[in-house]
Amino acid sequence: MAELQARPMTGAERQRPLSPHLQIYRLTMTMAMSIIHRITGGALYYGMLLLAWWLIAAAAGPNAYATFEAFIGSVIGRLILFGFTWALIHHALGGIRHLIWDTIHGLEPAERELLALATLVGSIVLTLLLWGVCYLMIGGPR
Protein backbone atom coordinates (compact mmCIF):
# COMPACT_ATOMS: atom_id res chain seq x y z
CA MET A 1 0.00 0.00 0.00
CA ALA A 2 1.88 2.99 -1.31
CA GLU A 3 -0.17 5.57 0.53
CA LEU A 4 0.63 3.96 3.88
CA GLN A 5 4.34 3.65 3.26
CA ALA A 6 4.59 7.28 2.18
CA ARG A 7 3.53 8.49 5.62
CA PRO A 8 6.22 8.64 8.33
CA MET A 9 5.67 5.96 10.96
CA THR A 10 4.97 7.28 14.43
CA GLY A 11 5.27 5.33 17.65
CA ALA A 12 1.51 5.18 18.08
CA GLU A 13 1.08 3.60 14.67
CA ARG A 14 3.71 0.94 15.23
CA GLN A 15 2.16 -0.24 18.49
CA ARG A 16 -1.36 -0.74 17.20
CA PRO A 17 -2.69 -4.14 18.22
CA LEU A 18 -2.78 -6.68 15.43
CA SER A 19 -5.93 -8.69 14.87
CA PRO A 20 -5.54 -12.28 16.08
CA HIS A 21 -4.59 -14.75 13.39
CA LEU A 22 -4.89 -18.48 12.76
CA GLN A 23 -2.28 -19.60 15.29
CA ILE A 24 -3.94 -17.67 18.15
CA TYR A 25 -7.27 -19.47 18.00
CA ARG A 26 -8.07 -23.02 19.12
CA LEU A 27 -8.63 -25.14 16.02
CA THR A 28 -12.34 -25.80 15.59
CA MET A 29 -14.09 -28.01 13.05
CA THR A 30 -15.57 -24.98 11.26
CA MET A 31 -12.14 -23.35 11.06
CA ALA A 32 -10.46 -26.52 9.76
CA MET A 33 -13.18 -26.97 7.10
CA SER A 34 -12.92 -23.30 6.14
CA ILE A 35 -9.19 -23.72 5.51
CA ILE A 36 -9.73 -26.99 3.62
CA HIS A 37 -12.48 -25.34 1.55
CA ARG A 38 -9.99 -22.75 0.35
CA ILE A 39 -7.24 -25.30 -0.25
CA THR A 40 -9.53 -27.61 -2.23
CA GLY A 41 -10.76 -24.61 -4.22
CA GLY A 42 -7.17 -23.71 -5.09
CA ALA A 43 -6.38 -27.32 -6.00
CA LEU A 44 -9.45 -27.61 -8.24
CA TYR A 45 -8.33 -24.40 -9.98
CA TYR A 46 -5.23 -26.22 -11.22
CA GLY A 47 -7.19 -29.45 -11.57
CA MET A 48 -9.03 -27.80 -14.47
CA LEU A 49 -5.76 -28.28 -16.39
CA LEU A 50 -6.35 -32.03 -16.15
CA LEU A 51 -9.87 -31.65 -17.52
CA ALA A 52 -8.58 -29.45 -20.34
CA TRP A 53 -5.87 -32.00 -21.16
CA TRP A 54 -8.47 -34.81 -21.29
CA LEU A 55 -10.76 -32.86 -23.65
CA ILE A 56 -7.92 -31.64 -25.88
CA ALA A 57 -6.49 -35.16 -26.07
CA ALA A 58 -9.89 -36.54 -27.06
CA ALA A 59 -10.23 -33.84 -29.72
CA ALA A 60 -6.65 -34.28 -30.99
CA GLY A 61 -6.95 -37.97 -31.80
CA PRO A 62 -6.21 -41.56 -30.70
CA ASN A 63 -2.47 -41.03 -30.09
CA ALA A 64 -2.90 -38.00 -27.86
CA TYR A 65 -5.73 -39.79 -26.06
CA ALA A 66 -3.54 -42.86 -25.48
CA THR A 67 -0.90 -40.60 -23.89
CA PHE A 68 -3.51 -39.13 -21.55
CA GLU A 69 -4.90 -42.58 -20.71
CA ALA A 70 -1.41 -43.85 -19.91
CA PHE A 71 -0.88 -40.95 -17.51
CA ILE A 72 -4.26 -41.07 -15.78
CA GLY A 73 -4.06 -44.86 -15.52
CA SER A 74 -0.65 -44.75 -13.79
CA VAL A 75 -0.32 -44.79 -10.00
CA ILE A 76 0.45 -41.05 -9.91
CA GLY A 77 -2.42 -40.32 -12.29
CA ARG A 78 -4.87 -42.33 -10.21
CA LEU A 79 -3.70 -40.58 -7.02
CA ILE A 80 -4.21 -37.18 -8.65
CA LEU A 81 -7.64 -38.21 -9.95
CA PHE A 82 -8.60 -39.56 -6.52
CA GLY A 83 -7.49 -36.28 -4.91
CA PHE A 84 -9.36 -34.34 -7.61
CA THR A 85 -12.53 -36.36 -6.89
CA TRP A 86 -12.31 -35.79 -3.14
CA ALA A 87 -11.49 -32.08 -3.52
CA LEU A 88 -14.42 -31.60 -5.92
CA ILE A 89 -16.90 -33.36 -3.62
CA HIS A 90 -15.56 -31.70 -0.47
CA HIS A 91 -15.64 -28.25 -2.06
CA ALA A 92 -19.18 -28.89 -3.36
CA LEU A 93 -20.43 -30.04 0.07
CA GLY A 94 -18.62 -27.11 1.72
CA GLY A 95 -20.32 -24.80 -0.76
CA ILE A 96 -23.73 -26.25 0.12
CA ARG A 97 -22.87 -25.69 3.81
CA HIS A 98 -22.06 -22.06 3.05
CA LEU A 99 -25.32 -21.67 1.11
CA ILE A 100 -27.20 -23.01 4.16
CA TRP A 101 -25.35 -20.54 6.38
CA ASP A 102 -26.19 -17.74 3.91
CA THR A 103 -29.86 -18.31 4.77
CA ILE A 104 -28.98 -17.75 8.49
CA HIS A 105 -29.70 -21.38 9.35
CA GLY A 106 -27.43 -23.89 11.10
CA LEU A 107 -25.33 -21.27 12.83
CA GLU A 108 -25.81 -22.42 16.44
CA PRO A 109 -22.56 -23.79 17.97
CA ALA A 110 -23.57 -27.45 17.84
CA GLU A 111 -25.22 -27.10 14.41
CA ARG A 112 -22.27 -25.43 12.70
CA GLU A 113 -19.80 -27.96 14.11
CA LEU A 114 -22.08 -30.78 12.93
CA LEU A 115 -22.39 -29.25 9.45
CA ALA A 116 -18.62 -28.88 9.23
CA LEU A 117 -18.10 -32.48 10.33
CA ALA A 118 -20.75 -33.60 7.83
CA THR A 119 -18.81 -32.05 4.92
CA LEU A 120 -15.67 -33.96 5.91
CA VAL A 121 -17.34 -37.32 6.56
CA GLY A 122 -19.71 -36.89 3.61
CA SER A 123 -16.89 -36.07 1.18
CA ILE A 124 -14.82 -39.10 2.24
CA VAL A 125 -17.79 -41.48 2.11
CA LEU A 126 -19.04 -40.17 -1.27
CA THR A 127 -15.53 -40.28 -2.79
CA LEU A 128 -14.96 -43.88 -1.70
CA LEU A 129 -18.47 -44.83 -2.84
CA LEU A 130 -17.98 -43.21 -6.25
CA TRP A 131 -14.61 -44.90 -6.79
CA GLY A 132 -16.02 -48.21 -5.61
CA VAL A 133 -18.91 -48.00 -8.08
CA CYS A 134 -16.59 -46.98 -10.91
CA TYR A 135 -14.17 -49.84 -10.23
CA LEU A 136 -17.10 -52.29 -10.22
CA MET A 137 -18.35 -50.80 -13.51
CA ILE A 138 -15.09 -51.06 -15.43
CA GLY A 139 -14.00 -54.24 -13.66
CA GLY A 140 -11.01 -53.00 -11.69
CA PRO A 141 -7.68 -51.67 -12.95
CA ARG A 142 -7.10 -52.28 -16.62
Place this chain on the structure above:
Amino acid sequence: MTESPARRMTPLRRVRGLGSAHSGTRDFWHQRVTSVAGIPLTIAFIVIVASLLGRNHAAVVQILGSPLVAIIMLLFIINMAYHMWIGMQEIVLDYFHDEYIKLSLLVANTFFVFAVTFASVFAILKLSFGV
Protein backbone atom coordinates in the same frame (compact mmCIF):
# COMPACT_ATOMS: atom_id res chain seq x y z
CA MET B 1 -20.97 6.35 10.07
CA THR B 2 -22.81 9.61 9.61
CA GLU B 3 -20.24 11.04 7.22
CA SER B 4 -20.52 9.99 3.60
CA PRO B 5 -17.34 8.46 2.10
CA ALA B 6 -17.08 11.34 -0.35
CA ARG B 7 -16.74 13.79 2.55
CA ARG B 8 -13.97 11.89 4.26
CA MET B 9 -11.94 11.56 1.10
CA THR B 10 -9.93 14.31 -0.54
CA PRO B 11 -10.46 14.78 -4.30
CA LEU B 12 -6.88 13.54 -4.90
CA ARG B 13 -7.59 10.22 -3.18
CA ARG B 14 -10.75 9.81 -5.25
CA VAL B 15 -8.90 10.44 -8.47
CA ARG B 16 -6.25 7.89 -7.50
CA GLY B 17 -9.00 5.31 -7.26
CA LEU B 18 -8.69 4.75 -3.53
CA GLY B 19 -12.39 5.24 -2.91
CA SER B 20 -15.16 2.68 -3.05
CA ALA B 21 -15.56 0.82 -6.31
CA HIS B 22 -19.32 0.59 -5.58
CA SER B 23 -19.31 -3.05 -6.61
CA GLY B 24 -18.25 -4.72 -3.38
CA THR B 25 -21.09 -7.26 -3.24
CA ARG B 26 -21.09 -8.17 -6.93
CA ASP B 27 -18.38 -10.85 -6.69
CA PHE B 28 -19.95 -12.24 -3.51
CA TRP B 29 -23.31 -12.58 -5.25
CA HIS B 30 -21.88 -14.01 -8.47
CA GLN B 31 -19.90 -16.55 -6.44
CA ARG B 32 -23.18 -17.69 -4.85
CA VAL B 33 -25.02 -17.85 -8.21
CA THR B 34 -22.23 -19.92 -9.81
CA SER B 35 -22.09 -22.19 -6.74
CA VAL B 36 -25.84 -22.90 -6.94
CA ALA B 37 -25.54 -23.62 -10.67
CA GLY B 38 -22.46 -25.70 -9.91
CA ILE B 39 -24.35 -28.27 -7.81
CA PRO B 40 -26.42 -29.93 -10.58
CA LEU B 41 -23.68 -29.30 -13.17
CA THR B 42 -21.06 -31.03 -10.98
CA ILE B 43 -23.33 -34.04 -10.45
CA ALA B 44 -23.92 -34.24 -14.22
CA PHE B 45 -20.17 -33.82 -14.87
CA ILE B 46 -19.32 -36.69 -12.49
CA VAL B 47 -21.94 -38.93 -14.15
CA ILE B 48 -20.58 -38.11 -17.62
CA VAL B 49 -16.94 -38.76 -16.64
CA ALA B 50 -17.84 -41.97 -14.78
CA SER B 51 -19.80 -43.28 -17.76
CA LEU B 52 -16.78 -42.68 -20.04
CA LEU B 53 -14.30 -44.60 -17.86
CA GLY B 54 -12.75 -47.54 -19.63
CA ARG B 55 -14.21 -46.65 -23.03
CA ASN B 56 -11.98 -46.40 -26.09
CA HIS B 57 -11.18 -43.16 -27.89
CA ALA B 58 -13.85 -43.53 -30.58
CA ALA B 59 -16.61 -44.03 -28.00
CA VAL B 60 -15.39 -41.11 -25.86
CA VAL B 61 -15.33 -38.83 -28.92
CA GLN B 62 -18.83 -39.87 -29.93
CA ILE B 63 -20.34 -39.38 -26.46
CA LEU B 64 -18.54 -36.10 -25.65
CA GLY B 65 -19.59 -34.75 -29.05
CA SER B 66 -23.27 -35.60 -28.65
CA PRO B 67 -25.35 -32.42 -28.17
CA LEU B 68 -26.72 -32.98 -24.65
CA VAL B 69 -23.37 -34.08 -23.19
CA ALA B 70 -21.49 -31.29 -24.97
CA ILE B 71 -23.93 -28.63 -23.76
CA ILE B 72 -23.72 -29.86 -20.14
CA MET B 73 -19.91 -29.95 -20.34
CA LEU B 74 -19.81 -26.42 -21.79
CA LEU B 75 -22.14 -25.11 -19.06
CA PHE B 76 -20.04 -26.84 -16.39
CA ILE B 77 -16.75 -25.48 -17.70
CA ILE B 78 -17.93 -21.90 -18.23
CA ASN B 79 -19.76 -21.79 -14.87
CA MET B 80 -16.76 -23.21 -13.01
CA ALA B 81 -14.34 -20.94 -14.87
CA TYR B 82 -16.16 -17.85 -13.61
CA HIS B 83 -16.47 -19.35 -10.12
CA MET B 84 -12.76 -20.16 -9.88
CA TRP B 85 -11.77 -16.78 -11.34
CA ILE B 86 -13.63 -15.01 -8.52
CA GLY B 87 -12.25 -17.49 -5.97
CA MET B 88 -8.62 -17.12 -6.98
CA GLN B 89 -9.03 -13.33 -7.10
CA GLU B 90 -10.28 -13.46 -3.52
CA ILE B 91 -7.30 -15.57 -2.44
CA VAL B 92 -4.87 -13.14 -4.11
CA LEU B 93 -6.53 -10.11 -2.51
CA ASP B 94 -6.39 -11.81 0.91
CA TYR B 95 -2.73 -12.81 0.94
CA PHE B 96 -0.81 -10.44 -1.35
CA HIS B 97 -0.48 -6.82 -0.31
CA ASP B 98 2.36 -5.54 -2.49
CA GLU B 99 0.64 -3.64 -5.30
CA TYR B 100 2.79 -4.95 -8.16
CA ILE B 101 2.72 -8.57 -7.03
CA LYS B 102 -1.03 -8.32 -6.41
CA LEU B 103 -1.76 -6.80 -9.83
CA SER B 104 0.49 -9.34 -11.57
CA LEU B 105 -1.29 -12.24 -9.89
CA LEU B 106 -4.73 -10.80 -10.68
CA VAL B 107 -3.76 -10.51 -14.35
CA ALA B 108 -2.21 -14.01 -14.28
CA ASN B 109 -5.47 -15.34 -12.82
CA THR B 110 -7.44 -13.85 -15.71
CA PHE B 111 -4.97 -15.18 -18.31
CA PHE B 112 -4.98 -18.66 -16.77
CA VAL B 113 -8.76 -18.90 -16.56
CA PHE B 114 -9.28 -17.64 -20.12
CA ALA B 115 -6.61 -19.99 -21.53
CA VAL B 116 -7.89 -23.12 -19.75
CA THR B 117 -11.52 -22.26 -20.51
CA PHE B 118 -11.05 -21.51 -24.20
CA ALA B 119 -8.89 -24.60 -24.67
CA SER B 120 -11.56 -26.80 -23.06
CA VAL B 121 -14.44 -25.11 -24.92
CA PHE B 122 -12.59 -25.38 -28.23
CA ALA B 123 -11.95 -29.09 -27.64
CA ILE B 124 -15.64 -29.77 -26.95
CA LEU B 125 -16.74 -27.77 -29.99
CA LYS B 126 -14.25 -29.65 -32.16
CA LEU B 127 -15.58 -32.96 -30.82
CA SER B 128 -19.13 -31.77 -31.56
CA PHE B 129 -18.63 -30.36 -35.04
CA GLY B 130 -15.88 -32.72 -36.15
CA VAL B 131 -13.00 -32.07 -38.58
